[in-house]
Amino acid sequence: MKQEIDFVKVSPTQNMTILVTTSHPRNDYIPIASRLMSYDSVHAEQVGFICRPTKQGAHGSLQMAGGEFCGNACMAMAAYLAIENGLQTSGIMELSLESSGSEHLVPCRVSKVNETYFCRVTMPLPGKVEQKSVYYEGEDLSIAIVRYESFFHIVIEVESFSLGWREKAEGLARLLGITPGTNLIGVLLFEPQSSRMNPLIYLPELDSMVWEKGCGSGTASIGSYLSWKRKAAVACDIAQPGGTIFVSAEYSEQGITSLAIEGAVGIVALGKAFIESGGSGRDANSHEISAMLS
Structure with missing residues (x-):
């Protein structure tokens, strides 16, 4: 028996995002997302579910299939809500979103210029930024976490x-x-000379690994890394395969004090998908990584 799924497909910097607008049990999020992301369905890099908010002051609730926080999906949902509320050209709308992966409301600002929507998202601050040297595949790698x-x-x-x-x-x-308690791992290849990033995002629960065209959360992490490394505020465009996302970070003696990203968002499609029940899988590997991250 096929299940009807109402959705909107959104493109924040070509990081194709499906927002499911029908209500579904949380246990169904992963199988639904796995099918929707597949090539023979709607096809996208990630899936979020629009839910009724539970926190006071929230204009909407975004729950990602893997329970992660996603900056680009927040931009996508903010743009969708602005359209639903009739945002006019040259208009600005301020929104607060409830989101998986964040204990606090996520402030968003949407502006419309001609037919393009630009979204600014105030991002969660990282708990820690650190440099490590790890031995991997026969060589020492210098990485920032x-x-x-x-x-x-x-x-x-x-x-x-x-x-x-x-x-x-x-x-x-x-x-x-x-790694226990982790619902998303990003590996961000970064060319400092050109400010270019190539983001790989892995969701263990979905066993989904994607080289994304654009990554809002990854852009925020690059901004955090640069601010931490320079011990100063940063404001720059980070180029990615799908375009650029602007990041700004403020820095003080206590560390990073504010973090925001901004980019263009377009609505690609709106409609119904028809899927059958599916599953998801994951594989486990060695315990070597615990030493790498300790």
Whole structure:
């Protein structure tokens, strides 16, 4: 028996995002998302579910399939809500979103210029940024770890996005996937000379690994890393395969004090999908990674 799923497909910096607008049990999120993301369905890089908010002051609730926080999905939902509320050209709308992966409401600002929507999202601050030297596949790697409550990003400075680096990133992401209490691992290859990023996002619960066209949370982590490294505020565009996302970070003696991203968002499609029940899987690997992150 096929199930009807109402959805809107949104493109924040070509990080194709499906927002499910029908109500579904939380236990169904992963199988629904797995089917919707597949090539023979709606096809996207990630799926979020629009729910009724429970926190006072929230204009909507976004629950990602893997329980993670996603900056681009917040931009996508903010733009969708602004459209639903009739935002006019040259208008600005301020919204607060309830989101998975964040204990606090997420402030968003949406502006419309001609037919394009620009969204600014105030991002959660990382709990810690640190530099590590790790031994992986026969060589020492210098990596930065940007830690959040339920996920972390690894930043690796590279001279180019070579096949070798991409293969290293994928292997590292799978190893990191066994870390307890982590619902998202990002490995961000970063070219500091050109301010270019190539983001790999791995969701262990969905066993989903995607080289994303654009990554809002990854952009925020690059901004955090640069601010931490320079011990100063940063404000810059981070180029990605799907375009650029602007990041700004403020810094004080206590560390990073504010963090925000901004980018363009477009609505791609609106309609119904028809799916059958599915499942998801994941594999586990060695305990070697615990020493790497300790």
